Amino acid sequence: MQNDLRRLSSILSNPILNTDSYKASHYLQYPPGTSAMFSYIESRGGRYDRTLFFGLQMLLKEYLSQPVTTAIIDEARSFFAAHGEPFNETGWRYIVETYGGYLPVRIRAVPEGSVVPTHNVLVTVECDDPQAFWLTSYIETMLLRVWYPVTVATQSWQLRQLVRRYLERTSDDIAQLPFKVHDFGARGVSSAESSAIGGAAHLVSFMGSDTVLGVVAANAYYNTPMAAFSVPAAEHSTITAWGRAGECDAYRNMLRQFGKPGAIVSVVSDSYDLFAALRMWGTELRQAVIDSGATLVIRPDSGDPQTIVMQTLRALDEAFGSVVNGKGYRVLNHVRVIQGDGVNADSIEAILAAMEAAGYAADNIVFGMGGALLQQLNRDTQRFAMKCSAVKVDDVWRDVCKDPVTDAGKRSKQGRLTLLRNRRTGAYQTATLPLAWDDRRVESDWDDALETVFDGGKLLIDVSLDDVRARAQAHEV
Template identity: 80%
Template sequence: MQNDISGLNDIASILSNLILNTDSYKASHYLQYPPGASAMFSYIESRGGRYDRTLFFGLQMLIKEYLCRPVTPAMIDQAKAFFTGHGEPFNEAGWRYIVERHGGYMPVRIRAVPEGSVVPTHNVLLTVECDDPQVFWLASYLETMLMRVWYPITVATQSWHLRKTIRGYLEKSSDDLTQLPFKLHDFGARGVSSAESAAIGGSAHLVSFMGSDTVLGVVAANHYYNETMAAFSVPAAEHSTITAWGRERETDAYRNMIAQFGKPGAIVSVVSDSYDLFAALEVWGTELKQAVLDSGGTLVVRPDSGDPQTIVLQTLRALETSFGSKVNSKGRRVLNNVRVIQGDGVNPDSIEAILAAMDDAGYATDNIVFGMGGALLQQINRDTQRFAMKCSAIKLGDEWHDVRKDPVTDAGKRSKKGRLTLLRNRHTGEYRTTTLPVAWDDHTVEGDWDEALVTVFDSGKLLVDVAFSDVRARAHAGEG
């Protein structure tokens, strides 16, 4: 009898079907475990990578979106039709059991470090345990979905480290550290692979910054983390709004931007390289200078082509010649009424190089804002921080057994063994991964070490619903 595959035409329901949110080979794994298996324990870690510390963020989004919704009989029928036609076995009895016994919710326990925590690599960040003997394999089946937490963690980690870089230059050259949250603006929405990526990655960036043009990222942070408004933006020109006036009316296009948006205290960003950046800088400093001054706002000029380090300095010098500058208490010059936003060729290396060049030239970091696109949300992958999720223990009958991967060809892929947790020293803040004691609960302590993992999800229930403000506070608790 051929399976009815009509339900496979509804792509929206397929994408929301947790049973199908996996890898194909996972469907056959329930037949591959040793006899008597009754429980399983898995964990996620960063095995190193570009940065030596990771900022944990994004699990709450995944849990709310995928694990707080029950599997239904219709989903099982849909998955059965797919896997049968796909060439894989399907554990229909196991999924029916989940619906009948657990109301369709996953009988798994997820423990994780609080979101916003900054943890050295090679430590457990998240654990998954299933102790229902009928469906113990869920602790591994959910790997595909849960492992995608690598993406918001990696974006959040990169932005956290970039905040440290920018903060260092502000402390050296500026009198105003309050501008730090607006120094790296998210330009990445159009450069990612999907709307979901824009939402997840865009919200992760906002743990460290408060400027974004990635609307879906702001919406996601607001929605999943109980925030009123996680980020802000300003009116800004794009090339089409300038070139639509024609080259001969470029000055009119600029004048219109000031007329429309130039108000006391306002910020107006104008891309100025549609034709000749240096000619545009001359116009801003002569014909339009008084309009800028009279507006009471701040003009932000965006040079959008050329070598970033060279162009930023040339732009600053031209604007300083026209608008002047003041010397702050750090001996650095701050331009009057104007700033620069660099949004082309921006990545961790170029940010460092531009800030260093500005400092060498005597300019304060006040003078620049960065807009980061592809390098912020797209030019990373799971190997950037070498994320992995592995099974580390399995229960056979009534006894737990350690499980470990230890390939002779690559010691870097050696996994941890046992039922694991993360401890934090209450005095030094140091983290340490260790195995759980036989008699254990969420409040177990060991000398000066406290449990760093908390149970955030258990059998369909979200137990921790953190606010975005708390994530931010935790991520930047060490800042002076």
């Protein structure tokens, strides 16, 4: 079993096998005389009309920055021979002999953290070596997985804008915004890798997470000492282990262990009867909460989210009281609520709207988001695609595209492409190369928004998470 697991790990790290089966045969399918290929990645629309670009740096560091070796080629050759596909052994050995195993592809991309309208080029990939031009399309499978961190980052950025609006209307403290949506998604994703990649993407917009691998990935791939933070929190097992008769003792133990001045302590309180637990917190435990100097965060974990949050807020307000802030909304004393059940974009807005209508500031709540944050989305959420848009045949560039009569939404772009950004307005526009400036688009107003991030196996730009966050926040209104 251990040998099998080691072999699986080796296969998963083999860049030649990190593709679709049919890609192995494609080097035989291009027109004679093809010597170069150009492809691009875009979001063709979807749930959101803009995407926050993030995650390419992780993929490049993990998958394309290490060289192909003869051992890797041998392993891939054996696999495809048994799998029923041809294998371009000559081409791969050429890459090892000529480039030391580093892939001779050039990748340009919009800076990470940029918020770009859909239907625009985000990444371009090009290879102009006649012996290796097919690499452009071969690595599509791996590169297009950037859809996942982009989609998670986009959703989290949109949630940040939503929460910001309610804080601006009901709160005196906008500084709490980075901690209002907390990542609870680790156990709900399909793999450890998804946990790491998606969890890191969420941290472009927020700084609270219980997805350890996401924080580790953000630290490692984006050059930051600590990307996110968490607090001691109870789960149902640490409460129910005391028995129903010991429920109050379990809560008291949480205060004893973690209730220090300035600390935050999160306690799930619906293991048996939420409303009875709220009475405990408001009576026999009330003075212990106050004396601890900590902020107690109550987590209801069942029932209709909007209804339960409002009932919890009112019970805590009755027990601990509240103050009215500068905008006329109540902020609870000593206690807050974290809602971690049934949390998605719709329920967050419904809860915040109900709180506002009842006169409660958004200060009083934090959201813990799980499956809807990291798992309940897919490549079609933003309709991501990578397509070939130009090939060079007999030393002449030829524009290519797909244009299916059965679905105009899948029409692809053609030509060698880039993305322009207007430095006055911030508007984006996809354009073809070479750039042809005219009277309607004055050269001084437009910059090429894509930058070369990877070339011939070398990562040319290594951005920090701080820079990504700053760029994303610059798009906030």
